[in-house]
Amino acid sequence: MARKSGFLVLASVLVASIASFCGSAAIFNPISDAHRSAALELFSPSDGSFGSLEETYEALRTFEVLGIEKELVIRTSVCASVSETLLSSLSTLKDLFQALRVNGILKCELNDKAFVEIASRFKDSLNAANLLLDFYHSIGGLMLIKDQTSEVDVHLGDADRVFRSIKALSQSDGKWRYSSNNPESSSYAAGIALETLAGLVSLASSEIDHSLIAILKNDIMKLFDGVERYDDGACYFDEKFVDAHGHQDPLSASSSVVRGITAFASATEESLNFPGDKILGLAKFFLGVEIPGCAKDLYHQIDALACLENSRVSVPLILSLPATVLSVSRKDQLKVRVNTVLGSAAPPLSVKLMQIFSSGSKDASVIDQELKFDPEHAVHVLENLPNNIDVGKYIFSFEISLQDPEHKKRYITGGRTKVPICITGVIEVKNVEIAVLDSDIGSIEMQKKLDLSGENDVALLANHLQKLRLSFQLSTPSRKAFKPHQAFLKLRHESGVEHIFVVGNSGKKFELILDFLGLVEKFFYLSGKYDIQLTVGDSVMENSFLRPLGHVELDLPDAPEKAARPPPQPVDSYSRYGPKTEIAHIFRAPEKRPPRELSLAFLGLVLLPFFGFLAGLLYLRVNLKNLPRSTVPATFAFLFHLGIASVLLLYALFWFKLDLFTTLKALGFLGIFLMFVGHRTLSHLASVSAKLKSA
Amino acid sequence: MGITFHIRRPNPRSQTITVLAGTQKSEKKMGRSTTSKDAQALFHSLHSAYVATPTKLKIIDSYIMFAVVTAVIQVVYMAIVGSFPFNSFLSGVLSCIGTAVLAVCLRIQVNKENKEFKDLPPERAFADFVLCNLVLHLVIMNFLG
Numbered sequence: 001m002a003r004k005s006g007f008l009v010l011a012s013v014l015v016a017s018i019a020s021f022c023g024s025a026a027i028f029n030p031i032s033d034a035h036r037s038a039a040l041e042l043f044s045p046s047d048g049s050f051g052s053l054e055e056t057y058e059a060l061r062t063f064e065v066l067g068i069e070k071e072l073v074i075r076t077s078v079c080a081s082v083s084e085t086l087l088s089s090l091s092t093l094k095d096l097f098q099a100l101r102v103n104g105i106l107k108c109e110l111n112d113k114a115f116v117e118i119a120s121r122f123k124d125s126l127n128a129a130n131l132l133l134d135f136y137h138s139i140g141g142l143m144l145i146k147d148q149t150s151e152v153d154v155h156l157g158d159a160d161r162v163f164r165s166i167k168a169l170s171q172s173d174g175k176w177r178y179s180s181n182n183p184e185s186s187s188y189a190a191g192i193a194l195e196t197l198a199g200l201v202s203l204a205s206s207e208i209d210h211s212l213i214a215i216l217k218n219d220i221m222k223l224f225d226g227v228e229r230y231d232d233g234a235c236y237f238d239e240k241f242v243d244a245h246g247h248q249d250p251l252s253a254s255s256s257v258v259r260g261i262t263a264f265a266s267a268t269e270e271s272l273n274f275p276g277d278k279i280l281g282l283a284k285f286f287l288g289v290e291i292p293g294c295a296k297d298l299y300h301q302i303d304a305l306a307c308l309e310n311s312r313v314s315v316p317l318i319l320s321l322p323a324t325v326l327s328v329s330r331k332d333q334l335k336v337r338v339n340t341v342l343g344s345a346a347p348p349l350s351v352k353l354m355q356i357f358s359s360g361s362k363d364a365s366v367i368d369q370e371l372k373f374d375p376e377h378a379v380h381v382l383e384n385l386p387n388n389i390d391v392g393k394y395i396f397s398f399e400i401s402l403q404d405p406e407h408k409k410r411y412i413t414g415g416r417t418k419v420p421i422c423i424t425g426v427i428e429v430k431n432v433e434i435a436v437l438d439s440d441i442g443s444i445e446m447q448k449k450l451d452l453s454g455e456n457d458v459a460l461l462a463n464h465l466q467k468l469r470l471s472f473q474l475s476t477p478s479r480k481a482f483k484p485h486q487a488f489l490k491l492r493h494e495s496g497v498e499h500i501f502v503v504g505n506s507g508k509k510f511e512l513i514l515d516f517l518g519l520v521e522k523f524f525y526l527s528g529k530y531d532i533q534l535t536v537g538d539s540v541m542e543n544s545f546l547r548p549l550g551h552v553e554l555d556l557p558d559a560p561e562k563a564a565r566p567p568p569q570p571v572d573s574y575s576r577y578g579p580k581t582e583i584a585h586i587f588r589a590p591e592k593r594p595p596r597e598l599s600l601a602f603l604g605l606v607l608l609p610f611f612g613f614l615a616g617l618l619y620l621r622v623n624l625k626n627l628p629r630s631t632v633p634a635t636f637a638f639l640f641h642l643g644i645a646s647v648l649l650l651y652a653l654f655w656f657k658l659d660l661f662t663t664l665k666a667l668g669f670l671g672i673f674l675m676f677v678g679h680r681t682l683s684h685l686a687s688v689s690a691k692l693k694s695a
Numbered sequence: 696m697g698i699t700f701h702i703r704r705p706n707p708r709s710q711t712i713t714v715l716a717g718t719q720k721s722e723k724k725m726g727r728s729t730t731s732k733d734a735q736a737l738f739h740s741l742h743s744a745y746v747a748t749p750t751k752l753k754i755i756d757s758y759i760m761f762a763v764v765t766a767v768i769q770v771v772y773m774a775i776v777g778s779f780p781f782n783s784f785l786s787g788v789l790s791c792i793g794t795a796v797l798a799v800c801l802r803i804q805v806n807k808e809n810k811e812f813k814d815l816p817p818e819r820a821f822a823d824f825v826l827c828n829l830v831l832h833l834v835i836m837n838f839l840g
Contacts, residue, residue: 594776602772606765613761620753647829651836660837667833678825682818689817 025395025418026232028287029320030343031305035291036066039302042295045074053085053098058299060105065306065342079108086114093125093137100144112151119145119152126162131179135166136192139199146203159204163212166197174223187237187257188248190223194260198267213268220261224278233414234288235281251289255300258282262307265314274314276412283308283316283341305341315410317346319398319417322379328391328425328477329542334382336371338400347407351380354416355397356389364397390478391425391540424540425477427484431509432472434532434549436462439517450549458532458550464516464557470503471511474536481508484538489514491530491552496569499523503534516554524566525559626685633684640681643674755802759795766791786838793831797824 043050043059050056056078063070085091085099096118103110122138122145129135139162142154156162169177175185176193197216201208227235228250236250237257248256265272286305292298308316319338326332334353338346351371357364365388371380400413435447445466448458462468470489474482487503489512499522503512516523531551537544628634647670654663748756769787778784804812804820812820 591779592777593779598776602768606768606772609761609764609768612764613757616757616760617754620750620757622750622754644825644829648832651832654833654836655839663833671829678822682822686816686818 025420026284026288027320027324027419028284028318029290030287030318030339030341031066031302032343035298035302036068038291039063039066039068039298040070042298049074049077049081053081053095053102055295057098057101057105058296060102062299062302064105065302075106078102079106082106082108083110083114086110086118093122093134093141096121097137097141097144100141100148104144104148107148110148112149115145115149115152119154123156126156127158130165132166132169132176132189132193132196133178135162136196139196139203142203143199154203156200156204156207159200159207160209160212163197163200163208166193166200167212167215169193170219172222173226174219174221175226184241186239186241186248187223187226187253188239190219191253191256191258191260194220194257195263198260198263201264201267213270216264217270217272220264220272220274223257224275227278227281229281230285230288232284232288233277233281234285235278236285250285251292251297252300254282254285255304258304258307262311265312272313276314277414279308279314280316280412280414283318287318287341309340309342309344313410314412316341316412316414317349317400319351319400319419321419321421324420325422325424326385327542328385328423334371334385334396334421336380336382336398337378338380345378347411348403349407349413350401350403352399352401353382353396354399356386357395357397357418359393359395385423388478389423390476390480391423391427391482393420393422393540395419396421422540424542426543427482427536427538427541428475428477429536430473430475433470434458434460435469436460436552437467437469437513439465439467439515452534452545452547456547456549460550460552461555462516462552463555464520466516468514468516468552469511470534471509473509482538482541484536484541484544486535486537488535490533490535492533493523493526493566494529494531495526495566497524497526497566503536516556520556521563523554523556525556525563526566527554527556530554626688628681628684628688633681636677636680636684639677640674643670643677646670647674749807752802752806755798755805759798759802762791762795762798766795780840782838782840786835786840790832790835793835794828797827797831800824 039062043062045059050059062068082099082103085095086103091099100118119142122141125134126138129138142156145152146154169180170190170193171177171185173185174190175187176189177183177185178189194216201213223237226237228238229235236254238250239248239253261274265274283305286301286308289297289301292301308314317338318341319336322335322337323332326334336351338349338351340346350373353367353369353371355364355366365386367386369382369386371382373380396419398417398419399415400417402408402411402413429452432450432452433447434450436445437443438445445462446460448460450456450458460468474484476482483505487505487510489501489503490498491501491514492498499519501512501514503510529551530553532549533546534549535546537546628637647667650658650663650666650670654660658666766788769784769791773784801820801824803809804815804823805817806812
């Protein structure tokens with residue numbers, strides 16, 4: 001039982017070590033020139049200003065930390081805006097605070113009288129304030145005034161009361177609320193509160209009870225207990241809700257907390273024991289962001305790192321490597337840099353390579369070798385890699401030790417730092433042989449030795465009863481057998497159909513035997529010339545290659561009826577999707593029309609019979625005697641003739657421009673009229689002739 | 696009134712072919728003149744019979760003549776230039792022929808000697824003629840294109 005539990009403990013320790021080994025290897029680089037160019041790009045003043053005073057302050061602070069000496073063309077306009085804000089009585093506490101912050105960097109010319117008024121405004125607001133942000137702006141403003149002019153008295157009378165009222169907003173988990181009405185707490189607010197209390201302590205330290213400061217130290221420890229972690233050792237403070245000021249992301253929340261705790265550390269003279277690994281974790285978090293995409297994030301990152309670097313206690317030191325890929329063939333040396341987070345030089349220290357873990361295996365070789373410091377380039381160099389190190393991927397474990405014991409109190413080194421390193425080299429390929437074997441007997445028909453450093457063009461012949469064998473050996477620079485990530489043989493038919501085979505490894509050598517008898521169906525019964533191509537590759541292999549070896553003429557039997565067809569090869573896009581041949585459209589030739597004069601002549605000829613008809617009527621001595629004389633019948637007769645004429649006119653219009661529906665509609669109306677009128681006329685005529693007959 | 700035809704049989708003597716040159720020409724002239732005389736007499740009798748028809752019918756006859764002549768001219772035109780807009784040709788010709796047919800119907804109905812239509816008042820026939828013509832010409836105009 002004890003043995004079993006002991007074994008379990010050992011197993012869990014191993015698993016934990018592997019887990020930590022897998023998880024915590026990462027590289028963090030300190031701030032570099034890439035950040036400086038990003039700052040210049042992100043903080044470029046658009047149409048003459050950076051935006052609001054708050055954004056202006058962020059830009060100026062970032063430039064100040066990064067050491068960018070930028071001649072501000074907009075200095076005058078910014079100073080004008082600052083003085084306008086400071087002198088106006090309508091400015092809120094927040095505006096005054098932001099304006100004072102900007103002035104602290106730009107150092108505009110301002111009248112001391114203005115400062116007096118503003119200081120009294122801040123003091124008045126402190127008496128009546130109960131919101132965290134009001135306290136923050138007022139106390140921050142008074143601190144800034146104290147820095148910018150010595151004429152003004154910023155002494156606070158009832159600092160103790162103010163301290164307690166700010167402290168009243170704190171929660172038990174170390175976070176703070178923004179106001180007593182709002183129950184939600186946030187880390188960002190905690191940072192602001194700590195900064196405010198630090199300011200209060202520095203303004204009136206003699207009046208504040210030391211026990212309060214001790215309680216505050218406890219709060220900071222509780223805040224650290226709630227820190228979140230990533231696998232690579234980075235720590236951050238996160239918000240759990242969306243508060244009235246919008247959601248604060250981990251970067252701004254962590255940055256605010258860092259500002260708060262470093263301000264507090266600077267304000268009090270007491271010893272503070274911040275957890276070193278968490279401070280280093282915070283530094284790794286900010287450095288892990290690398291280059292942020294927006295200006296505000298860059299400001300938070302740079303400001304937080306500046307606070308960490310200039311902190312009175314717990315300055316983190318970062319170990320970074322300029323190159324993590326070392327080449328055995330080029331005889332690269334392992335170089336290590338140790339800097340502060342902003343890239344400045346570290347105090348005198350020594351770096352030791354303690355262990356090397358090889359990935360994929362649990363054992364680690366203990367090295368314990370010190371790196372030599374090169375003061376010219378400020379790097380620590382490992383002169384020679386350990387002898388038994390072969391190509392592959394490893395994790396190197398370094399330890400930093402500070403030489404001065406005073407520095408040990410101030411700087412955080414973080415114990416063991418694990419860094420992933422990749423060691424590459426030239427892999428030797430030898431004894432490359434390609435042969436065609438007879439299937440049953442195994443005798444060699446044709447065998448060729450290849451030299452892969454040069455061009456190869458073997459020409460082999462095989463039929464479906466034979467086999468193709470390829471074999472070669474790979475060895476590392478340390479003469480050990482090497483297993484690459486990829487070892488493929490590709491056979492490509494002249495029609496474009498390809499077949500890829502993985503070259504198997506039997507420990508000492510690589511061998512592939514293609515039995516064509518079994519592959520006949522896979523090759524779709526295609527006989528002909530197959531190009532052979534060998535691919536061997538790995539990330540640690542500097543000479544990965546993809547080489548044509550030659551070709552093999554395969555003679556396969558004919559395909560039976562039901563055999564699978566080879567897959568269609570991709571068609572040349574241009575021939576399929578390109579423009580097609582142009583079609584010449586043959587239009588129907590228009591009908592021949594007769595000449596115009598002929599048509600007009602016949603028009604005249606057609607009208608002739610009409611005149612002939614009229615002449616005939618005259619010859620017959622046609623008369624209108626039967627036309628009614630009296631009014632009413634005469635009218636009807638006239639309307640009858642008019643109706644017929646109008647219908648004929650309608651027909652003429654129909655031919656020229658109307659359509660059938662309009663015509664039919666009009667014809668309907670005219671028809672009814674005509675019917676009525678015609679009936680009256682004709683019945684009148686009929687009655688007249690009947691009277692004549694009877695008479 | 697019936698129309699009777701008298702066909703005078705030619706003199707059998709005129710059919711014998713005589714060798715005498717002198718009498719041949721006169722005999723042929725007499726044969727030709729007999730034929731032409733017969734034709735002339737026929738024509739005259741027809742003409743005199745026709746003259747007796749009432750004026751109304753003569754008006755209708757002249758209208759029919761006018762329509763038919765117009766149709767003939769259109770056909771001749773089509774024969775010369777080809778029938779490209781065939782529908783136009785058809786509508787033109789059919790308009791003439793259709794109106795001629797309707798006029799013939801009118802003549803039959805109006806003719807007092809026709810016992811079949813004794814009870815039909817001529818005004819009614821005329822009204823039918825007008826209506827049918829209007830419908831015919833609507834269709835013609837639509838088909839003319």
